[in-house]
Amino acid sequence: MTTTLTRRSLLAAVAFTTVLGVGLAACGDDDDDGGAASGGTAEVTVTDPWARTSPMDAKTGAIYMTLEASEADTLTGASVDMSVAMEAQIHETKDVDGEMKMSEVGKIELPAGEAVDLKPGGYHIMLMGLKSPLEEGQTVKVTLTFDKAGEKVVDAAVRSS
Amino acid sequence: MRRTRLFVALATLLLSTSALTACGDDGHDYHGIQRDSPLEVVDYSLPEVTGGGTGGAFPFKAAPGTLLAVYFGYTTCPDLCPTTMTDLKQAKEDLGADGSKVRVAMASVDPDRDAPAVLSNYLSSFFPAGEYHALRTDDETELATVMDAFLASATIEPHEPGDTDYLVSHTGTTYVIDENGTVVLEWPFGVKAEAMADDFRALFGELLSP
Numbered sequence: 351m352t353t354t355l356t357r358r359s360l361l362a363a364v365a366f367t368t369v370l371g372v373g374l375a376a377c378g379d380d381d382d383d384g385g386a387a388s389g390g391t392a393e394v395t396v397t398d399p400w401a402r403t404s405p406m407d408a409k410t411g412a413i414y415m416t417l418e419a420s421e422a423d424t425l426t427g428a429s430v431d432m433s434v435a436m437e438a439q440i441h442e443t444k445d446v447d448g449e450m451k452m453s454e455v456g457k458i459e460l461p462a463g464e465a466v467d468l469k470p471g472g473y474h475i476m477l478m479g480l481k482s483p484l485e486e487g488q489t490v491k492v493t494l495t496f497d498k499a500g501e502k503v504v505d506a507a508v509r510s511s
Numbered sequence: 512m513r514r515t516r517l518f519v520a521l522a523t524l525l526l527s528t529s530a531l532t533a534c535g536d537d538g539h540d541y542h543g544i545q546r547d548s549p550l551e552v553v554d555y556s557l558p559e560v561t562g563g564g565t566g567g568a569f570p571f572k573a574a575p576g577t578l579l580a581v582y583f584g585y586t587t588c589p590d591l592c593p594t595t596m597t598d599l600k601q602a603k604e605d606l607g608a609d610g611s612k613v614r615v616a617m618a619s620v621d622p623d624r625d626a627p628a629v630l631s632n633y634l635s636s637f638f639p640a641g642e643y644h645a646l647r648t649d650d651e652t653e654l655a656t657v658m659d660a661f662l663a664s665a666t667i668e669p670h671e672p673g674d675t676d677y678l679v680s681h682t683g684t685t686y687v688i689d690e691n692g693t694v695v696l697e698w699p700f701g702v703k704a705e706a707m708a709d710d711f712r713a714l715f716g717e718l719l720s721p
Contacts, residue, residue: 402593405636407629410589443590449664450591450700451680470594471683471700477589478676511597511704 392498393420394460399492399506401477404484411435411477411484413492413506414468419460419499426457427495428475434490436479443471452476460496484508539713542706543687543698553692555657557618557646560627561634569616569644571657572692577612578714581686583663585621586633591683591700592617599685600637601704606711611642612719613711618646618657620665620681661686661694687711689718 399415417425428438443452450471458473460466468474475492484490488508495501552571559569573579580599584592596617603610615638619625625633631645648654658664665681683700687710695718696710 402597405586405593405596405633407632408586408593410587412589412593441590445683446680448682449666449680450683451666452588452590452678470590474590511594511601 391420392423392496392500394418394423394425394494394496394499394502395420396494396502396504397465399504401484401490401506401508403486403508403510404480406483408483409478409480411480412470413438413475413477413490414470415504415506416465416467417458417460418465419462419496421498422462423460423499424457424497425460425494426497429493429495430477430490433481435477435481437477438492439476439478440473441476442473486510539710539716541696541710541713542702543685543696543710545696546694550661550686550694551692552657552660552686552688552694555660557653557657558648559644560647561631561643561645563626563628563631565627569646570692571616571660571688573614573688573690575690576719577614577690578695578711578718579614579616579688581616581618581661581688582684583618583620583658583661583665583681585619585679585681586625586629587621588679588681591681595683595685595700596634596637598702598704598707602707602711603638603642605704605708609711609715611639612715614642614644616644616646618654620654620658621667621679622647622649622654624675658682687714689714 395418397416397418399413401411401413404411425440428440430438439454440456440458441452442455443450455473458466466473486509489505490508491503492506493501493503556568556570559566571579571581582592582595584595586592599615603613606613615634617630617634619630625647627645627647630647634643634645637643663682663684665679667679668677670677685698685702686694687696687698689695695714698707
């Protein structure tokens with residue numbers, strides 16, 4: 351119980367800091383087109399980010415996308431605004447002994463030049479503690495943190511599939 | 512006990528793979544699995560809580576003139592369950608007027624968090640009234656017995672009492688049942704809506720009189 355709470359508050363703190371961080375960065379470097387925090391050439395292309403519409407009463411959601419890194423990189427974190435959900439975690443669903451088992455993996459390795467799918471039944475960003483249902487037509491701002499490419503903010507379109 | 516179940520699952524998977532190869536002969540190539548010896552689940556039932564009540568026993572067989580798709584899931588499941596429910600919803604819509612011949616039953620593998628009304632509301636956000644069945648029991652043994660009959664299983668992540676943030680591993684299969692309670696087709700997780708609709712059309716032709 352304590353562990354969960356601590357981890358949750360830590361994550362919430364990180365998410366909050368992330369939001370602050372983005373805000374700060376936006377003030378400082380007008381000329382920079384949001385590129386790598388490290389100043390290197392590492393770039394991650396994010397294709398078709400989307401979030402599934404959530405059924406009424408549902409407290410959880412999932413965000414999917416395809417990631418392709420120009421050089422080997424790692425997705426180390428994801429966050430959404432606290433007005434959307436309490437917490438975002440990087441998860442993977444895997445078939446373990448005939449049961450589909452979901453677990454928090456914390457990071458996703460991105461080999462250079464290889465598209466990695468976050469898709470139903472595989473990697474996904476799990477939203478916990480949704481504040482309100484995700485409805486078709488909305489977008490959810492997701493801040494992705496990469497080891498080398500730094501932070502990237504994408505708009506995930508909400509749709510049913 | 513668990514190892515035995517795993518072994519049975521593996522054995523049946525091997526069997527069903529050969530069944531899959533065999534089903535090319537009769538015209539339709541099913542996207543799901545048809546076992547040589549289909550599972551028979553007519554003798555099993557779970558309490559129906561559609562609408563939030565504590566209804567009577569719901570036997571695992573389709574109403575006359577319909578097919579029943581059965582899924583074991585839970586409402587706080589972020590990935591698999593809504594994916595499958597969305598595919599089933601889309602498949603029903605793809606079938607047009609015949610879509611109402613497909614009924615969906617979801618049995619909760621997480622009754623602690625899935626109160627009757629929660630489960631029923633969840634299904635109502637995917638399917639029209641009268642076309643879904645919310646199934647739920649507090650009796651672990653009753654649920655396990657039913658899941659065994661489907662060769663399905665679920666494991667709730669260990670958590671402290673009162674902690675509501677936990678995950679549940681579960682079989683991702685959707686089972687299609689006819690009015691005799693025979694499992695005529697099994698879709699592993701990942702079969703898309705179009706493929707489901709395609710298989711439903713073939714099953715209508717095979718099993719339901721026009």
